[in-house]
Amino acid sequence: MKVLVTGANGMLGQDLCPMLEEAGHTPVRTDVGVKEGAAAPAWEAMDITSPQVVREVFERTRPEAVIHAAAYTDVDGCERSPDLAYKINAMGTWSMAAACAEFDVPIYYISTDFVFDGEKSEPYTEFDAVNPLSHYGASKLAGEQMVARLCRKHFIVRTQWLNGVHGRSFVSIMLELARTRSEWKVVVDQIGSPTFTRDLSAMLIRLLPSRLYGTYHVSNRGACSWHELAAAALQMSGITHITLHPIPASQWPSPTRRPAHSVLRRYALELQGMDDMRPWQEALQDFLQQQKTLTANL
Numbered sequence: 001m002k003v004l005v006t007g008a009n010g011m012l013g014q015d016l017c018p019m020l021e022e023a024g025h026t027p028v029r030t031d032v033g034v035k036e037g038a039a040a041p042a043w044e045a046m047d048i049t050s051p052q053v054v055r056e057v058f059e060r061t062r063p064e065a066v067i068h069a070a071a072y073t074d075v076d077g078c079e080r081s082p083d084l085a086y087k088i089n090a091m092g093t094w095s096m097a098a099a100c101a102e103f104d105v106p107i108y109y110i111s112t113d114f115v116f117d118g119e120k121s122e123p124y125t126e127f128d129a130v131n132p133l134s135h136y137g138a139s140k141l142a143g144e145q146m147v148a149r150l151c152r153k154h155f156i157v158r159t160q161w162l163n164g165v166h167g168r169s170f171v172s173i174m175l176e177l178a179r180t181r182s183e184w185k186v187v188v189d190q191i192g193s194p195t196f197t198r199d200l201s202a203m204l205i206r207l208l209p210s211r212l213y214g215t216y217h218v219s220n221r222g223a224c225s226w227h228e229l230a231a232a233a234l235q236m237s238g239i240t241h242i243t244l245h246p247i248p249a250s251q252w253p254s255p256t257r258r259p260a261h262s263v264l265r266r267y268a269l270e271l272q273g274m275d276d277m278r279p280w281q282e283a284l285q286d287f288l289q290q291q292k293t294l295t296a297n298l
């Protein structure tokens with residue numbers, strides 16, 4: 001299947017596209033730019049905020065499915081520049097949804113746990129009410145609404161706490177800090193499920209032939225706090241000289257209100273007997289191993 005991927009040079013996109021190829025699909029990589037130092041295979045320049053450019057790329061490449069991963073993902077940046085957040089995450093998704101509707105192509109829109117307020121003590125199912133606390137969450141939710149309204153053939157795939165070897169994730173920042181610091185503070189009262197981009201990619205590929213359109217939660221199994229995640233990543237990397245001081249989110253300097261408990265229950269997958277996502281600790285181990293191999297090969 002020919003699969004157009006937006007945000008192909010991003011953290012998720014760089015894992016997803018080669019995995020699509022391995023699975024026998026043909027990715028059409030699109031993005032606004034390429035990351036410094038990234039070895040990018042051929043890709044199409046496509047700014048999703050331009051409906052004309054998007055339409056022209058669809059006309060020329062004729063995709064059979066679209067995985068829309070492009071977004072303005074800097075959550076604090078979204079808080080400081082809400083117009084840019086809505087331009088890329090809402091307007092950009094609007095133009096993707098319009099093109100998918102016109103060309104009758106299923107869209108897989110990657111969304112986020114930030115659509116929830118994190119007040120629920122149990123994991124969120126796809127049937128729970130949304131209530132974003134931030135411009136990032138609200139702009140991604142606006143994207144969900146565009147996709148659901150314009151495209152009958154839509155998959156809204158919410159995920160959270162992504163780690164990928166081709167991006168700057170929380171875990172990679174922790175490992176970077178460990179080179180120069182012996183102690184730092186980590187938030188202890190926000191809970192989520194760390195998710196490996198390769199595991200999310202594998203599930204997206206499994207969903208490609210599905211016709212059960214709708215909303216899906218995809219994350220690794222289990223949940224932890226940022227503090228527990230940092231401690232696990234350091235311990236698995238054999239780093240023992242660090243002291244992590246637990247702090248409440250209220251002491252973390254950020255303009256963004258984040259959901260406190262936004263664990264996603266993969267209920268749609270469960271109900272279809274498809275929920276075999278592995279535990280986050282196993283996925284983290286694999287992520288760390290792959291990052292080590294990548295660094296060794298540089």
Ligand SMILES: NC(=O)c1ccc[n+]([C@@H]2O[C@H](COP(=O)([O-])OP(=O)(O)OC[C@H]3O[C@@H](n4cnc5c(N)ncnc54)[C@H](OP(=O)(O)O)[C@@H]3O)[C@@H](O)[C@H]2O)c1
Nearest residue numbers: 007009010011012032047048069070071073112159161162
């Ligand atoms: N990272 C997480 O923890 C997380 C959690 C939940 C959901 N998600 C969602 O998962 C998806 C992938 O996330 P990610 O971490 O891989 O993000 P990422 O690394 O920031 O990749 C997003 C890509 O989209 C590109 N982009 C930005 N504006 C664009 C535009 N106007 N037109 C076309 N491309 C544009 C970015 O380019 P520039 O970098 O040059 O701007 C970047 O290459 C996003 O939709 C995100 O909202 C992520």
